[in-house]
Amino acid sequence: MTVPLIEFNQVFKHFGDNAVLKGVDLSIYQGQVTAIIGKSGIGKSVLLKHIIGLLEPDAGEILFQGKAISTMTAAERKAVKMKFSYMFQGTALFDSMSVYENVALPLKEKGRIPFREIESRVRDKLAQLDLVGIEDKYPSQLSGGMKKRVAMARALVTDPEIVLFDEPTTGLDPIRKNAAHAMIAEYQKTFGFTGVMVSHEIPDVFYISQRIAMLDQGRIVFQGSCEEIQNSTEPVIRQFIRGQNPESIKAAPSER
Amino acid sequence: MAQSITITNMLAGLGRMAISPVQELGRVAIFFFRGAIHLFSLPLQADKIIDQVYFIGMKSVFVICLTGAFTGMVLGLQGYYTLVKFGSEGLLGAAVALSLIREMGPVLAAIMVVARAGSAMAAEIGIMRISEQIDALETMDINPVRFLFSPRLGAALISFPFLTAIFDVVGIIGGYVTGSLLLGINSGLYFSRVESSVLMEDINGGFAKSFCFAAIVATICCFQGYTTHLRKEGFGAKGVSLSTTSAVVLSCVMILVADYVLTSFLL
Numbered sequence: 001m002t003v004p005l006i007e008f009n010q011v012f013k014h015f016g017d018n019a020v021l022k023g024v025d026l027s028i029y030q031g032q033v034t035a036i037i038g039k040s041g042i043g044k045s046v047l048l049k050h051i052i053g054l055l056e057p058d059a060g061e062i063l064f065q066g067k068a069i070s071t072m073t074a075a076e077r078k079a080v081k082m083k084f085s086y087m088f089q090g091t092a093l094f095d096s097m098s099v100y101e102n103v104a105l106p107l108k109e110k111g112r113i114p115f116r117e118i119e120s121r122v123r124d125k126l127a128q129l130d131l132v133g134i135e136d137k138y139p140s141q142l143s144g145g146m147k148k149r150v151a152m153a154r155a156l157v158t159d160p161e162i163v164l165f166d167e168p169t170t171g172l173d174p175i176r177k178n179a180a181h182a183m184i185a186e187y188q189k190t191f192g193f194t195g196v197m198v199s200h201e202i203p204d205v206f207y208i209s210q211r212i213a214m215l216d217q218g219r220i221v222f223q224g225s226c227e228e229i230q231n232s233t234e235p236v237i238r239q240f241i242r243g244q245n246p247e248s249i250k251a252a253p254s255e256r
Numbered sequence: 257m258a259q260s261i262t263i264t265n266m267l268a269g270l271g272r273m274a275i276s277p278v279q280e281l282g283r284v285a286i287f288f289f290r291g292a293i294h295l296f297s298l299p300l301q302a303d304k305i306i307d308q309v310y311f312i313g314m315k316s317v318f319v320i321c322l323t324g325a326f327t328g329m330v331l332g333l334q335g336y337y338t339l340v341k342f343g344s345e346g347l348l349g350a351a352v353a354l355s356l357i358r359e360m361g362p363v364l365a366a367i368m369v370v371a372r373a374g375s376a377m378a379a380e381i382g383i384m385r386i387s388e389q390i391d392a393l394e395t396m397d398i399n400p401v402r403f404l405f406s407p408r409l410g411a412a413l414i415s416f417p418f419l420t421a422i423f424d425v426v427g428i429i430g431g432y433v434t435g436s437l438l439l440g441i442n443s444g445l446y447f448s449r450v451e452s453s454v455l456m457e458d459i460n461g462g463f464a465k466s467f468c469f470a471a472i473v474a475t476i477c478c479f480q481g482y483t484t485h486l487r488k489e490g491f492g493a494k495g496v497s498l499s500t501t502s503a504v505v506l507s508c509v510m511i512l513v514a515d516y517v518l519t520s521f522l523l
Contacts, residue, residue, distance in 0.1 A: 052395050078397065086395035092388040096380070106396040109403070158396075 003066050005030040005162070005194055006051055008220075011060035013046060020046050022218030023060070028211075033188055033195035035205040037240065038215035044198040045089055047215060048164050051196060052084050053077070085160035089167045089198075091151040093139040099126070100135040103154045125153040128183065130176070144171045152180065156187065165197040169204075177201070181208050202241050206230065214240065287401065287482070288475045291409045294402035304407035305414070312373045312408070313415030317422060323368050324361075324423040328430025331355055335431070336439050348441055349449030352431030353424075357454060357462045361424040362416075363515050366469035369412075369419060370507040374477040377408055378503035381481025382496035390482070405482070409474040416470035417463045424462065461522040468518060472510050477503040 004027035013021040020043040028034045028051075036044050049055040050062055053069065061068045064080050072080065085106075093102050100122060107118045126132060129149040139147055148171060155163055168184070169177040181201070185208040188195055199205045205212065206226040213223040214237060222229055222237050229237060238244075331352045339345045381404055384390050393400045428450060436443040480503035487495045 049391075054391050054394060081395075081397050084395065086392070088388050088392060090388055092392035094384075094389055094392075095387070106398070109396065109398045 002029060004028055004063070005065060006196075007063040007066075008047075008050070009061045009063060011047075011050065011057045011062060013043070013050070013055065013058055019218060021050075021057070024215070024218070024220055026213055026220050026223060028194065028196055030194050031192050032210040033184070033197060033208055034211040034213060035209035036196065036198045036213050036215060037200070037202065037205065039240070040200070042215050043218060044215055045166050048086075048166055048196060048198055051164055052086050053081065083161040084164065085155045085158055085162070086164045087151050087155040087166060087168055089170070091139070091147045093147055093150060093154070095139045098136050098138055099131065099142070099150050102139070102150060103157050106154065106158050121157055122153075125157045129153045130179070145173060145176055148172055149176070149180065152183075159191060160193060162194045162196070165195065165199070167198055167200065169199070169201055177204070184208055202243070216240075283483075284475060284479050287405070287479050288409075288471065290401045291405040291475070291478070294399065294406040295410050297402065301402075301407050301410075304403075305410040308407045308411030309414050311376075312369065312411050313418060316369050316372050316415070316419055319368055319372055320365055320419050320423050321426050323364060324426035325430040325433075327360060327364060327423075328352060328356065328427030328432075329434045331360075331427070332431035332434030332439075336435055336441070345435075345439075345441055346445050347449055348431065348435045349428075349446040350453035352435070353428050353450040353454050354458060356424045356427040356431075357458050359515070359519070361427060362420045362462050362465035362469060363511060365420045365423040366416065366466065366473060366511050367508055369416065370473050370477070370504055370511070374473050374507050375500050375504050377474070377477040378481040378500045379496055381478055382484035382499040385482060385484045386492055386495060400482075405474070405478045408478055409471065412470035412474035413467060416466040416473075420462060420466040461518075464522070465515065465518050468514055469511050472514055473507045476507045476510060480506070 006026075006028040008024045008026040011021050011024040012019070024047060026047075036047060038044050046055060050057060056070075061070060063069070064072075067076075069077065069080065094105065097105065103122045103125060104118050107113050107121060123135075126135065129152060131146070131149055131153060134142065134146065139150070142150065148168065152165075152168055155165070165184070169180050172180060181204055184195065184197070187193065188208075195209075197205065197209065206229075209226060211223065212226055212229045214221050214229070216236055222232060222234065229241065232238060332348065335348050335351045335355075336345055339347055339351065381390075384404070390400045390404070393403055432443065432446055435441045436446050480499040481496075484495045484499045485491075487498055489495075489498055
């Protein structure tokens with residue numbers, strides 16, 4: 001059986017009295033896009049931040065290629081981190097830098113890439129995301145959708161092996177949302193990166209993801225293929241993917 | 257039983273109050289050493305240091321000249337009316353120069369830089385913290401302490417002695433304006449007293465102070481901004497405002513405390 005690239009093993013996380021993750025078990029496989037779905041405020045971004053080490057679990061383990069990250073040496077952790085890229089929900093663009101500087105920063109800070117190569121890679125990425133002509137603008141001068149695309153360009157400019165997307169298309173118009181989804185799918189096919197994407201875009205995520213995991217009440221209540229989740233008979237899953245309010249379903253028979 | 261629990265709680269509270277500042281001091285010290293080490297880690301961040309020298313140093317020159325001039329002029333006035341009582345107004349040049357070079361130049365220049373650049377450092381880094389920009393650096397495998405703090409520390413260490421020197425020179429000229437041009441002390445006498453009374457060790461002492469103040473100001477201001485998200489009293493914009501206020505107040509207090517300690521060693 002294939003060893004998962006990233007594996008959550010009974011991961012717990014509390015913030016004060018608020019238990020966000022209550023024993024998460026999750027497997028993410030190499031070369032696949034795994035979408036994490038679930039209600040707003042349920043802890044999907046918290047889960048994603050655990051993968052890249054921005055948050056540490058209170059209990060449980062996160063394994064990378066079968067090895068617990070907590071037992072890795074500093075050099076091993078650094079090597080793992082180099083494989084990742086992260087696109088933040090709130091974009092986290094550097095507001096004192098121009099669009100070009102934002103996208104070029106991860107390449108410039110490596111210190112080994114020639115200036116011309118940096119320029120060509122940044123311009124390519126900006127062109128692919130329909131961002132030509134705004135290189136000298138600052139994030140505060142951009143619309144929400146443009147900021148999202150700049151953040152995506154910054155996440156993909158290093159050609160990472162694993163990309164974590166935190167709601168990459170929220171706030172985009174339908175045309176650009178489809179373009180962004182198509183780009184993620186195309187990139188994934190071309191470069192074969194492993195993607196983990198937190199998203200509410202149902203059913204769009206079913207077309208670009210190979211695996212779906214659903215987080216509910218601090219636990220993963222489903223993980224499997226897109227077909228499996230669409231055929232699931234679990235009420236919680238069915239209600240969520242169909243956008244039905246559980247209260248209205250309960251109330252419906254008595255209203256008739 | 258209840259009484260013993262109350263006493264235990266009181267003692268625990270007292271312990272927490274004592275331990276908390278020590279822990280905070282430890283965190284600041286670790287932050288400083290990490291920043292200082294990364295100042296020399298390769299590749300050197302010369303371009304970022306130059307940018308910060310422009311921001312901390314160059315952009316402070318005007319305010320330093322202004323405050324230096326008026327400080328020197330006040331010293332000239334006060335010094336003249338004090339010395340004239342003893343018939344020693346000829347010593348005004350020495351009094352103004354020594355006060356400025358040994359004490360007032362390094363302290364007031366540092367406090368002015370805190371007000372102009374230190375508060376900006378705390379606010380900028382604080383906003384970066386609450387808007388996840390520092391987290392973004394970490395995800396890009398960019399060390400935030402190296403990227404944000406080290407260039408500011410390096411730039412402060414370069415800028416502070418220069419700003420102190422400018423403050424001293426402008427202040428001595430300010431003393432000359434009030435002492436000689438307005439109150440009539442012989443200008444040759446004023447400058448000859450400056451030359452004869454100021455020793456190299458006075459100047460070195462002033463520069464040693466300005467180096468220490470640079471490290472204190474850069475460390476406290478950047479640390480306050482960097483730890484904005486850990487504030488329990490306020491989050492978001494409120495947290496940034498509290499960080500900026502703390503940065504300015506703590507820096508000014510620590511400058512004066514360090515000034516006393518350094519002066520007692522230097523004298």
